[in-house]
Amino acid sequence: MDLMEKLTILADSAKYDAACTSSGTDRPGNTVAAGCCHSFSADGRCVSLLKVLMTNHCIYDCKYCVNRASNDCRRTAFTPEELAELTIEFYRRNYIEGLFLSSGVIRSPDYTMEQMIGTLHLLRYRHNFWGYIHAKTIPGASPELVRRLGLLADRMSINVELPSEQSLSQLAPHKKRQAIFSPMQQICLEEKQSRRELAVYRKAERFAPAGQATQMIIGASPETDYQIINLAAAMYGKYALKRVFYSAYIPAVEDSLLPALDAKPPLLREHRLYQADWLIRQYGFGAEELLSPDTPNFNLYLDPKCNWAINHMHEFPVDVNQAALEVLLRVPGIGPTSARRIITARRNGRLGLTELKRIGVVLKRAQYFIKASDWLPGARLERQTTIRALIDPKVYSFGMEQLSLFSDNPGSRPLPTARDVKSITEAVEETVLCLASSL
Ligand code: SF4
Incomplete structure (x- = not known):
């Protein structure tokens, strides 16, 4: 099989992995196109990456995956030399700025990791490629290989895949929760250690300087949004993850444990989870504030922040001329930038709607929840009107x-x-x- 054919197969097989900021698509998580994706490097730049698998052979049989052992599809594998050569050629022609490398499990997790390490080693030390590399860790690989991979890659990730142990044992019986969370813990510790060493010695070894990420498949198993965001919040806290990626399950294989082949991917649900994730990371919301066991799923018609505000009307209106930053951040229509601008601007005088608009507040939403020098919403907010406006x-x-x-x-x-x-x-x-x- 020639290199072009291999690339077509292995780039196409990689498109179901959404653990990057875009998956070669017009929408995060969508998988309509293959071959290219984007990510943010350690210094915050958005870089375009060649997104490809080392191989789509796999000894495992995860029921939701097109590359599973029992699926009848065309299989191939790159050698480390072929993939390193291909990457550097694309890089020289300015098509890509880096590589996103994942793999099916060939022979064993350790053998697969050795192939990936071989590729990255060639890129770094034979071709002198110091661009961005995002590498997937294979669950079950030995800690020594995880460390070697981390010293060659900028970002690492290991997919949680499914939000509960029960679903994992049903749909991915070869993967064990322990084999996913142990390397995640190791990466977190090695990364912290590397940062400490770099602070005292500039030439210390750099271990995954862009941190680690993970991916969860949404809608293949019955977990609620409440379980999903609680797990995400726990991983952000415990393993210092940079991102959790949510990937709406796209039916690709027929199985009685999975949604039917003609079921639509839950894209709106995925979108709501990304919004909630953003609220947790950037706005200081706790997962338990957004959902509860009694209301375990997001309202599809309202974004999570508006939904929270509608459910906490007693905390509004907020006086923009007095409220603290963390209170302003809870107002729909006020983001971190506009909240900080409000704090700075009000030192020079009281703010009215005109000033708020100039600052960047989205008054269309915020007007129902704020008090300003020239604005006071109705004493009793009319709920139907508010909800209608916020849909x-x-x-x-x-x-x-x-x-x-x-x-x-x-x-x-x-x-x-x-x-x-x-x-x-x-x-x-x-x-x-x-x-x-x-x-
Ligand atoms: S390990 Fe599972 S998810 Fe990964 S390629 Fe193999 S079958 Fe697919």
């Missing part, structure tokens, strides 16, 4: 045909029929009434 217009762009009404590019979709328009209106009305009555 996220993006819900229509996640797989619902009706969305063509609100699309940025309506010409690309068929015009909605009178029946579509009626069903959208009815759905929105129904949601507003249902939300209002449940609050």
Whole structure:
């Protein structure tokens, strides 16, 4: 098989891995195209990467994976020399700035890791390639090999795959929770140690300077959003992860334990999880504040911050001229940048709506939750009006045909029929009434 054919197969096989900022697509987590993805390097630059597998042979049989041993597909593998050569050639031609390398498990986890280490070693020391490399750790590989890989890669990741041990044992019976979390712990400790050493000695060895990430598949197993974000928050705290990537399960294989082949990927749910993840990392929300065992899933019509605000109306309106930074951050329409600008600007005088708009506050949402020098929302906020105004217009762009009404590019979709328009209106009305009555 020639190199081009191998590349086509192995880039296509890698597209289901969403543990990068984009997966060669027009949307994070989408897998319509293959070969290229983006990531953020240790210094914050967005870099484009060649995204490929070392091999799509696999001795494991994870039920949700197209590369599983029992799936009948074309198989191939790169040698370390071939992949190193290919990467450096793409790099020299300026097509890519780095490499995202994952792999099926060939022979054993240790053998697979040795092949990956061989490739990175050639790239670093034969071809003098010092661009960005994101490498996947193979669950079950020995700690020594994890360390060697970490000294060659910028970012490492090991996929959690499924949010609970039970689902893991059902759908990926060869993978053990321990084999995933032990290397995660090791990477976290080695990375901290490396940072400490670099602080005293500039030439100390660098271990995965861009940190580690992981990926969870959403919708292949029955876990709730509450379980998923709690697990993500725990991993951020315990293993200092840089990112958790959520990947809507795209049915690719038929199995009685998985959603049907014609089931739609839960893209809107994935989007809500990314929003909640952002609130946890950037806004200081706790996972338990966003959901609870009684309401274990996100409202698909409202983004998690608006949903939280609607459920905590007693904490509003917030006086923008007095509130602390962490209180401002909880107001829909106020982000970290605008919250900091508000704190700075109000030293020079009281702020009204005009100043807030200039600062970057999204008044369309914030107006229901703030008090300003020239603005006071109604003494009793009218819930139906507030909810109606806050319904996220993006819900229509996640797989619902009706969305063509609100699309940025309506010409690309068929015009909605009178029946579509009626069903959208009815759905929105129904949601507003249902939300209002449940609050
Ligand atoms: S280990 Fe599982 S998820 Fe990874 S390539 Fe093999 S079958 Fe797929």
